[in-house]
Amino acid sequence: MAADKVDPIHQFHINKLIPIEIGGYDLSFTNSALFMVATVAVASAFLYLTTSSRSLVPGRLQSVSEMAYEFVGNMLRDAAGTQGMKFFPLVFSLFMFVLVANLLGLFPYFFTVTSHIIVTFGLAALVIGTVVVYGFMKHGLGFLKLFVPHGVPVYLLPLVVLIEVISFVSRPVSLSVRLFANMLAGHITLKVFSGFVVSLSALGTLGIAGSVLPLAMAVALTALELLVAFLQAYVFAVLTCMYLNDALHPGH
Amino acid sequence: MFVTSAFAQESAPAVEGGHTGTEGETHSGTGVPAEAHGMFPPFDPATFPSQLLWLAITFGLFYLFLKKVVMPRVGGIIDVRNDRITQDLDHAARLKGEADAAVAAYEQELAEAKTKANAIGQQANDAAKMEAEAARKKVEAALDKKLGEAEARISSIKANAMKEVGTIAEDTASAIVEALVGGKASKAEIAAAVKSVAR
Numbered sequence: 001m002a003a004d005k006v007d008p009i010h011q012f013h014i015n016k017l018i019p020i021e022i023g024g025y026d027l028s029f030t031n032s033a034l035f036m037v038a039t040v041a042v043a044s045a046f047l048y049l050t051t052s053s054r055s056l057v058p059g060r061l062q063s064v065s066e067m068a069y070e071f072v073g074n075m076l077r078d079a080a081g082t083q084g085m086k087f088f089p090l091v092f093s094l095f096m097f098v099l100v101a102n103l104l105g106l107f108p109y110f111f112t113v114t115s116h117i118i119v120t121f122g123l124a125a126l127v128i129g130t131v132v133v134y135g136f137m138k139h140g141l142g143f144l145k146l147f148v149p150h151g152v153p154v155y156l157l158p159l160v161v162l163i164e165v166i167s168f169v170s171r172p173v174s175l176s177v178r179l180f181a182n183m184l185a186g187h188i189t190l191k192v193f194s195g196f197v198v199s200l201s202a203l204g205t206l207g208i209a210g211s212v213l214p215l216a217m218a219v220a221l222t223a224l225e226l227l228v229a230f231l232q233a234y235v236f237a238v239l240t241c242m243y244l245n246d247a248l249h250p251g252h
Numbered sequence: 253m254f255v256t257s258a259f260a261q262e263s264a265p266a267v268e269g270g271h272t273g274t275e276g277e278t279h280s281g282t283g284v285p286a287e288a289h290g291m292f293p294p295f296d297p298a299t300f301p302s303q304l305l306w307l308a309i310t311f312g313l314f315y316l317f318l319k320k321v322v323m324p325r326v327g328g329i330i331d332v333r334n335d336r337i338t339q340d341l342d343h344a345a346r347l348k349g350e351a352d353a354a355v356a357a358y359e360q361e362l363a364e365a366k367t368k369a370n371a372i373g374q375q376a377n378d379a380a381k382m383e384a385e386a387a388r389k390k391v392e393a394a395l396d397k398k399l400g401e402a403e404a405r406i407s408s409i410k411a412n413a414m415k416e417v418g419t420i421a422e423d424t425a426s427a428i429v430e431a432l433v434g435g436k437a438s439k440a441e442i443a444a445a446v447k448s449v450a451r
Contacts, residue, residue: 014296030299030306032303036307040313054329065326093315116294118303118304119303184294
């Protein structure tokens with residue numbers, strides 16, 4: 001078990017808490033699922049309880065909820081226009097889910113839901129799926145104009161269309177990998193530096209003196225991770241808004 | 253893929269190919285899966301179905317909760333506040349308009365009162381002037397009358413005096429004539445002589 005302490009990968013292990021197996025698929029309630037539930041519970045409780053007084057002049061916590069709401073609302077309106085506001089609940093819940101999941105992951109011993117590619121890919125697939133389904137529903141085959149930019153010479157068209165298609169297909173990949181890689185790398189770095197503190201201080205007086213350096217580094221990294229946690233939630237939401245804009249106005 | 257049939261039966265829940273034996277063992281419920289075969293946990297496909305399912309459940313519930321409960325509430329709070337602010341601004345604008353109107357009315361009334369006061373002052377001034385003028389004229393007339401009377405009296409006195417002066421001159425002249433010439437001159441001659449001298 002001693003080796004586990006400094007193993008930076010250990011924090012990403014999935015442990016089954018309630019084993020469930022249906023139709024040959026392993027659908028166990030794991031620590032990952034537990035933290036998804038925790039994320040949803042914390043975010044819902046915060047938004048619900050802070051706004052329960054419905055004060056005309058908001059308190060601190062109520063303003064936080066209102067700020068998050070207006071922040072995402074303005075973001076969506078800027079990117080996709082007033083028509084885009086029908087996706088407000090989707091973008092807001094994505095933003096809050098990712099943000100709270102990232103922030104919860106910063107607590108020691110807590111599992112970070114967004115450090116698993118399948119979770120971020122699931123969210124990205126939801127976004128792209130919404131874009132594709134809504135795009136075809138609203139514009140029919142006109143949605144394919146998304147891949148044909150205006151004012152391109154005919155002999156260049158095949159190349160441009162190919163590039164557009166590739167860029168569209170890579171969107172869910174980049175969207176999910178960006179969030180996943182940021183959270184994974186951040187937590188590994190944090191764990192490595194914290195591991196240095198432990199292993200150095202085991203070396204005696206000199207080691208304890210030397211461990212100050214990685215400790216300071218770990219503190220600084222924690223601050224950085226806090227920023228990254230917010231920033232990645234923001235980036236995820238902004239890109240979602242931009243992709244939704246494509247679904248609403250495919251003709252560039 | 254190419255496991256023996258006996259082994260395939262043993263790991264009944266048809267694990268995807270690639271990871272043989274060990275995968276089957278981890279699924280038998282020791283509670284520490286992934287670790288056993290040393291795969292990087294986020295890339296372990298064995299955890300995908302469970303994570304996707306729970307993500308769908310939790311995120312789906314979260315979405316519904318936000319859409320049905322939280323967002324109408326927060327949106328409502330913000331709308332109410334915006335309405336209230338607009339209302340208050342309107343109210344303030346109306347009050348300001350009223351205040352401006354009151355100031356304008358006050359100033360107009362002030363200007364009117366000033367012109368009225370000026371008119372009254374002018375009128376009073378004129379009246380006083382006229383009165384003074386009348387009084388002056390009356391006094392002047394009275395003075396003129398008195399002056400005329402005095403002058404008349406003076407001239408009558410003067411005339412009387414002159415008359416007496418003639419008599420005295422006649423007497424004096426007769427006496428002088430008597431003394432110098434020694435005869436008596438008639439009264440009428442003396443009177444004529446005095447008259448001619450006096451003229």
